[in-house]
Amino acid sequence: MDDVTTAHLPLSDGNSIPQLGLGVYKVGNDLVTDLVSHALSVGYRLIDTASMYDNEAGVGHGLSRSDVPREDIVLATKFWMDDLGYEGTLSACKKSLTSLGTDYVDLYLIHWPAPQRDLYLDSWKAMEKLKADGLVRSIGVCNFHEEHLQRIMDASEQTPVLNQVELHPWLSQEPLVDFHARHGIRTQAWSPLARGQVLDDPSLVSLAGDYGVSVAQLVLRWHLQRGIAVIPKSNSTTRITQNAQVFGFELSEEHMALISGMNRDYRTGLDPKDRN
Numbered sequence: 667m668d669d670v671t672t673a674h675l676p677l678s679d680g681n682s683i684p685q686l687g688l689g690v691y692k693v694g695n696d697l698v699t700d701l702v703s704h705a706l707s708v709g710y711r712l713i714d715t716a717s718m719y720d721n722e723a724g725v726g727h728g729l730s731r732s733d734v735p736r737e738d739i740v741l742a743t744k745f746w747m748d749d750l751g752y753e754g755t756l757s758a759c760k761k762s763l764t765s766l767g768t769d770y771v772d773l774y775l776i777h778w779p780a781p782q783r784d785l786y787l788d789s790w791k792a793m794e795k796l797k798a799d800g801l802v803r804s805i806g807v808c809n810f811h812e813e814h815l816q817r818i819m820d821a822s823e824q825t826p827v828l829n830q831v832e833l834h835p836w837l838s839q840e841p842l843v844d845f846h847a848r849h850g851i852r853t854q855a856w857s858p859l860a861r862g863q864v865l866d867d868p869s870l871v872s873l874a875g876d877y878g879v880s881v882a883q884l885v886l887r888w889h890l891q892r893g894i895a896v897i898p899k900s901n902s903t904t905r906i907t908q909n910a911q912v913f914g915f916e917l918s919e920e921h922m923a924l925i926s927g928m929n930r931d932y933r934t935g936l937d938p939k940d941r942n
């Protein structure tokens with residue numbers, strides 16, 4: 667049986683990523699080092715940060731404090747909208763590598779397309795160069811709608827290996843997930859727990875009780891069985907450990923459908939087309 671360390675999903679460029687990783691949005695540099703080294707000690711092998719989270723230095727310390735070899739870890743970071751454009755992307759990547767204290771990142775992501783700025787295609791060309799130069803191993807995007815992905819695919823050599831988007835039971839993103847599947851793009855869910863907002867939902871509470879798991883575990887299991895990658899965040903080492911314990915049970919088809927049926931196209935954040 668797979669666990670948090672062994673469950674991997676292949677990417678279209680020949681690399682792979684752990685299906686479940688740790689997200690560290692809004693975790694300060696003071697706390698993040700301990701949380702990252704704890705996560706690695708309980709089997710996590712993917713850490714998701716961003717220049718905007720202002721904690722890349724702390725993440726890097728967490729990696730170097732851990733006994734887990736660097737090559738076994740998938741380190742993901744992103745550059746912010748202000749660095750969109752060819753030169754901005756190249757220099758943002760170099761800044762992130764310095765902050766993280768590493769020679770390369772495994773997964774480098776455009777944080778938001780900011781379509782009104784019309785710079786994400788220029789950034790994508792820079793992403794291809796960063797990959798060719800060996801500074802990043804895989805390149806992907808976040809918060810891209812189908813039309814933004816299609817534009818990259820029409821104009822570029824390489825298709826993004828992954829699109830990290832808001833996705834949880836209240837925003838199941840079925841059309842986008844289908845589009846990704848048709849084009850070999852991996853779907854990774856940000857806010858997989860809707861920032862904690864779904865955890866009090868009475869039908870999820872009741873179903874979690876039937877399986878003898880927490881609501882967070884139930885929802886994470888639903889993502890995994892859909893073939894989605896997830897990066898839940900927690901400030902608590904206990905909950906980080908709990909969130910990794912989602913490989914020892916399986917949801918029935920009926921319960922998978924029940925959770926998928928809770929979709930109400932609810933976003934905790936802005937629609938990417940409106941964020942510029």
Ligand code: NDP
Nearest residue numbers: 689690691808856857858859860861862882898899900901
């Ligand atoms: P999540 O959906 O991961 O939810 C985090 C919330 O759930 C926190 O309040 C946390 O509280 C709570 N929580 C976590 N585990 C449990 C548990 N087992 N039991 C009870 N409560 C729990 O939200 P995020 O917005 O943080 O998303 C996850 C990651 O996605 C981010 O950290 C970031 O890496 C990425 N992200 C990417 C974005 C992008 O634009 N690309 C945008 C937003 C996020 P507590 O901390 O107290 O445990």
